[in-house]
């Protein structure tokens with residue numbers, strides 16, 4: 287199982303150093319992957335790292351962008367692409383995600399591409415249609431390229447709401463997605479230390495993308511212990 291911990295725009299230098307100090311008491315585990323804000327990546331050197339985003343451009347005059355090569359040089363192994371918060375607040379779409387995925391792969395970074403339906407799509411029975419739509423551009427890439435992607439299924443209505451999907455519903459969606467695309471599959475959406483166990487045993491689920499819980503150091507320490 288892989289656990290990707292997305293800190294989003296949380297922490298300051300002081301608080302991340304305190305978090306790191308607590309982490310150091312435990313052995314480093316490669317399957318727990320930390321995704322801090324860009325500026326804190328070097329502070330977590332030696333841990334398995336993901337960036338929360340990546341530039342769609344290779345390098346050059348793109349103020350504020352962080353290139354795949356820059357990330358790679360910091361030891362970053364994964365990049366989260368297409369998170370629903372970037373779709374919503376930054377208005378990013380599949381045209382942008384395709385370029386970011388290309389850049390990640392060209393830099394030797396594994397893209398973690400996020401997909402997920404809205405509450406409206408979910409409640410009106412259009413989940414599978416929505417997911418299929420979000421995946422479709424990947425198949426414009428050659429197979430050896432899309433095979434390098436990890437897909438994170440994150441129902442938007444479950445992110446940060448405290449309402450995770452049921453294991454039963456997730457199992458059906460995993461089966462659908464595995465049929466469509468044979469790549470590692472993560473689930474994200476209100477995972478916490480109380481509900482994690484019931485999802486861990488689902489067949490064909492390869493791990494989790496975790497937001498809120500990743501800020502709670504005690505819960506992360508027990509994850510490191512078990513993983």
Ligand code: PEP
Pocket residue numbers: 292440444445446447448474475476477495496497498499
């Ligand atoms: C996320 O933002 O990717 C996420 C899964 O958040 P949370 O765990 O807080 O629902």
